[in-house]
Amino acid sequence: MMPDGWSHLSLAKISSAITSGSRDWAQYYSDSGAKFIRMTNLQRENIWLNLTDLKFVDIQSDSADGRRTSLQLGDILMSITAELGKIGWVNDGLGEAYINQHTALIRINQDTADSQFIAYLLSSKAMNSKINRLNDAGAKAGLNLSTIRAISFDAPPLSEQKKIAQILSTWDKAITTTEQLLANSQQQKKALMQQLLTGKKRFSLNGNYAYSVRDGFAKSKLGALPSDWKVELIKKHLWYQEGPGVRKHQFTEQGVKLFNGTNIQFNKIDLSNTKTRISEEECLGTYKHFLVDDGDLLIACSGISVDRFDEKIAFASTAHLPLCMNTSTMRFKPLSDGGVDITYFHYFMQSLVFKNQIRRQATGSAQLNFGPSHVGKCFVVIPSLEEQQKIAAVLSTADQEISVLQQKLEALKQEKKALMQQLLTGKRQVNIK
Missing domain, CATH: 3.90.220.20 (DNA methylase specificity domains)
Known part of the structure; x- marks a missing residue:
């Protein structure tokens, strides 16, 4: 009506x-x-x-x-x-x-x-x-x-049309402002990550977080890095595993969810729309060694662009379990030597230092397509464990700020969508005085 x-x-x-x-x-x-x-x-x-x-x-x-x-x-x-x-x-x-x-x-x-x-x-x-x-x-x-x-x-009448447009435009300005803040925060994190992970900006190691730029850079396999940092093969410090190729005929309506690369969006694991499952019997039998553990670092390693690879990395938690690996995914765990902090490594994988290595190793031009054999030829930059943990802490804080802005932006968009539905159908009247 x-x-x-x-x-x-x-x-x-x-x-x-x-x-x-x-x-x-x-x-x-x-x-x-x-x-x-x-x-x-x-x-x-x-x-x-x-x-x-x-x-x-x-x-x-x-x-x-x-x-x-x-x-x-x-x-x-x-x-x-x-x-x-x-x-x-x-x-x-x-x-x-x-x-x-x-x-x-x-x-x-x-x-x-x-x-x-x-x-x-x-x-x-x-x-x-x-x-x-x-x-x-x-x-x-x-x-x-x-x-x-x-x-x-x-x-509605022309005067009411103008008022509705004015209201929705105000919401759009709030959305645009939040988008700009988010883009700035993401850019700042990217710049900070590049500086911290190459040693261009470092912490003073006297217990505080003040930055200090240090001399003493040396040529390494990955370019100029602080002379007190190591550059070693990833496989020396981390265990990694590629998911199996579970076939379509093995899929079931009930059972354990299968983890695919599409389940990682913007560094978060989302299993809400996952319908691909495997039976508990088969999962706990043939595929038992592919069951994800709490704290595993998961990545998508196929069908993504090099530039957006850093969005396809996330940690698994108990809320995601039980979960079984599937094709085109990999998971990482730190080895017992304690040489590389897994949260630090999570950020290292998002850096240009890692992406440039995997770009050279991966097959496919526009999209990444790589596996354990390619990772096995890649190196990780290793500051002291204390410095790794400080780098990870600062970048985690930046991620938290970004997450808050992302949530605010999504809330604004949803509220505007609901408001449009009400105003543009006349379910909610506006005061034009």
């Missing part, structure tokens, strides 16, 4: 123009100039343009292509091929910009509707699902302009 005061509208009724770009934009590509907004610059469930991967075009603004696809403040963009229905809203910081044939431009008549509100509405989960069902191209996703013009929805 439509809320009181709301109207049933279509994009055709409230738009002054709906068009798309030329199919021959390659002739305009340049190293600088006007911004070229593509489908990849639009985001899912977010109306703000992502300009990190940006192309430029050199085009005459008064040409046919220029006039038809030149963007103005308040324009709404919609992806119309491949990933249908991604939405972007043009704000006042974009400057001169154009679109290509994979993106539709929807110019709202501001006397009849608020373009930012309409952008939020089109980006909502309900409308996005509706748009994706309008596929005009069969197996190959695509929308034509007449279909876009016919998209309809219920909307």
Whole structure:
């Protein structure tokens, strides 16, 4: 049932123009100039343009292509091929910009509707699902302009639209601020890790955590490192094991969960959606020596990029057990010699020093694909055990700060999503006074 005061509208009724770009934009590509907004610059469930991967075009603004696809403040963009229905809203910081044939431009008549509100509405989960069902191209996703013009929805009066857009924009600013804080914290941790794990920044070893830069670097197998540090093969200090290749016909509905590389996301183990299991009888028999222990360091070692490998490393805890290793995963335990602290090694594996080694050892160009034979040829940088533990403690503190920001960001996104559902359907009214 439509809320009181709301109207049933279509994009055709409230738009002054709906068009798309030329199919021959390659002739305009340049190293600088006007911004070229593509489908990849639009985001899912977010109306703000992502300009990190940006192309430029050199085009005459008064040409046919220029006039038809030149963007103005308040324009709404919609992806119309491949990933249908991604939405972007043009704000006042974009400057001169154009679109290509994979993106539709929807110019709202501001006397009849608020373009930012309409952008939020089109980006909502309900409308996005509706748009994706309008596929005009069969197996190959695509929308034509007449279909876009016919998209309809219920909307409140213009004054209420503006208020809703203002409220959601405030939430988006909070989300953006938190995202920036998170990105800064992650970058700071990465820089700190690089300095600490190569000895460019060290602790004074008199019981406090003050930094001191020390002389005495020496050339090693892994480059210039402090002369009092060791560089030794990983296998001398850590035991490691690759998971078995459990076959599909062995999977059961009940039993012990199988651990796969997809179970590690952003350095955390998530088994909530794991349906792959093996029977307890087989697990405690043939695969008993692949059962994960509390404190094991687990990694994914296949199907991931080198740059994102540091996200695929995590510790197992009792909450994850019982758990059995599976293919394309490895686990590590420190040997009894006590030469390498496992938490320190966890951070070492995230460093460029380790990733550059595994990059040379691994097979596959874009994605990692390695195993025990490759790890066996890699070295670990070994400060004193005391210094290892201090390095691990500082980086663990950085991880805790990052985790707090990640949780805050996820909470903001979930709260905004719930608020959108209420405001954009009229279940929650706004005070426009």
